Amino acid sequence: MTDTKNTAGTNWRPATALVHGGTTRSPFGETSEAMFLTQGFVYDSAEAAEARFNGEDPGFVYSRYANPTVAMFEDRIKMLEGAEAARATASGMAAVNLALMASVKAGDHVVAAKALFGSCRYICEILLPRFGVESTLIDGTDIDQWKAAVKPNTKALFLESPTNPTLEVIDIAAVAEIAKSVGARLIVDNVFATPMYQSPLNLGADVVIYSATKHIDGQGRCLGGVVLSDEEWITEEVMPFVKHTGPHMSPFSAWVLLKGLETLPLRVAQQTNSAGQIADFLAGQSKVKRLIYPGRDDHPQAEIAKRQMRGGSTMVALEIEGGKEAAFRFVNALDLIRISNNLGDAKSLITHPATTTHQSIGEEARAELGITDGILRLSVGLEDPQDLLEDVEKALAAI
Numbered sequence: 001m002t003d004t005k006n007t008a009g010t011n012w013r014p015a016t017a018l019v020h021g022g023t024t025r026s027p028f029g030e031t032s033e034a035m036f037l038t039q040g041f042v043y044d045s046a047e048a049a050e051a052r053f054n055g056e057d058p059g060f061v062y063s064r065y066a067n068p069t070v071a072m073f074e075d076r077i078k079m080l081e082g083a084e085a086a087r088a089t090a091s092g093m094a095a096v097n098l099a100l101m102a103s104v105k106a107g108d109h110v111v112a113a114k115a116l117f118g119s120c121r122y123i124c125e126i127l128l129p130r131f132g133v134e135s136t137l138i139d140g141t142d143i144d145q146w147k148a149a150v151k152p153n154t155k156a157l158f159l160e161s162p163t164n165p166t167l168e169v170i171d172i173a174a175v176a177e178i179a180k181s182v183g184a185r186l187i188v189d190n191v192f193a194t195p196m197y198q199s200p201l202n203l204g205a206d207v208v209i210y211s212a213t214k215h216i217d218g219q220g221r222c223l224g225g226v227v228l229s230d231e232e233w234i235t236e237e238v239m240p241f242v243k244h245t246g247p248h249m250s251p252f253s254a255w256v257l258l259k260g261l262e263t264l265p266l267r268v269a270q271q272t273n274s275a276g277q278i279a280d281f282l283a284g285q286s287k288v289k290r291l292i293y294p295g296r297d298d299h300p301q302a303e304i305a306k307r308q309m310r311g312g313s314t315m316v317a318l319e320i321e322g323g324k325e326a327a328f329r330f331v332n333a334l335d336l337i338r339i340s341n342n343l344g345d346a347k348s349l350i351t352h353p354a355t356t357t358h359q360s361i362g363e364e365a366r367a368e369l370g371i372t373d374g375i376l377r378l379s380v381g382l383e384d385p386q387d388l389l390e391d392v393e394k395a396l397a398a399i
């Protein structure tokens with residue numbers, strides 16, 4: 001069933017791999033990838049079933065283990081990332097949980113940068129300690145803190161870069177070196193950078209995870225996630241965890257996300273171009289106290305961003321002068337840009353982290369992360385940049 005013509009292109013450039021990579025065709029020879037909405041598979045004989053189960057015949061057995069549409073998604077993103085192996089999951093959080101759970105056991109230790117997506121903090125600070133895995137949260141931009149935090153029993157280092165919502169950039173190669181020195185696995189949540197702009201495996205990371213919910217879908221439809229790493233770890237640790245605990249991706253979501261990958265480079269490029277224009281406009285406004293954009297020279301870690309990223313970002317962070325009241329007035333005066341906690345969508349979305357995504361972590365933790373009451377996070381979509389600029393300009397005037 002495999003389309004050998006289309007899976008042969010191992011040296012394809014990214015845009016080509018994202019259109020053709022991983023494609024397998026049924027006997028009908030369909031153009032677009034088929035959606036295999038099936039729980040299980042049938043065998044021609046008892047012997048064939050036996051061979052499938054004992055691994056002599058590598059075909060499919062049950063969709064909790066593997067599914068043809070999900071496999072196409074995994075093979076396609078694997079080619080883009082330059083990873084040996086990938087395992088898709090039901091959501092980004094399932095991918096984060098899987099990557100951590102497949103790395104540790106009771107008595108181990110994890111070090112994570114504290115500027116993490118809220119649910120990732122829950123796994124590190126609350127869930128892992130319940131199972132005897134100690135965790136230390138540090139300021140990820142300070143390399144000395146990583147060095148000081150690792151111990152002989154440290155088995156995983158975990159970070160996001162750029163971070164949510166303040167778009168801090170962490171030196172992945174420097175953290176990877178520290179991980180190697182203690183034999184720990186460096187796991188990078190690459191959602192904000194997208195696979196188009198940052199390749200953590202090339203910088204020395206061991207594992208990359210995505211919430212495919214964001215730019216990979218890019219049109220606000222499905223949740224999904226993926227863990228990418230070396231063949232040995234995925235086969236020996238990640239696969240059995242998914243097989244026996246069930247956080248796998250549904251074939252329907254895999255189909256949507258597979259088609260999302262085809263247009264990923266175009267969407268991310270257009271969204272980044274618009275985000276850059278909006279960032280430049282906002283940087284010159286007196287009502288904007290702080291503007292954070294990884295593609296600008298005034299970014300606090302501009303030099304690291306240039307070294308490890310191939311592009312800016314589809315995200316812009318800004319601090320409005322006048323705290324929560326002024327920030328709310330700005331957000332409420334926007335017409336085109338919608339208020340939502342999601343990101344990476346075709347529709348531009350704005351979030352006030354202190355009262356939504358980062359409300360539950362408390363004031364002290366927010367202060368540590370620089371999430372003031374004036375901070376807003378803007379995810380730039382596919383609208384005409386001129387319409388977005390006019391919307392932003394009008395809302396600034398309304399403060």
Ligand SMILES: *Cc1c(COP(=O)(O)O)cnc(C)c1O
Nearest residue numbers: 091092093117191211213223224
């Ligand atoms: C959204 C997000 C997640 C979680 O992904 P879900 O698909 O919502 O489960 C994890 N990390 C980052 C950086 C995210 O933005």
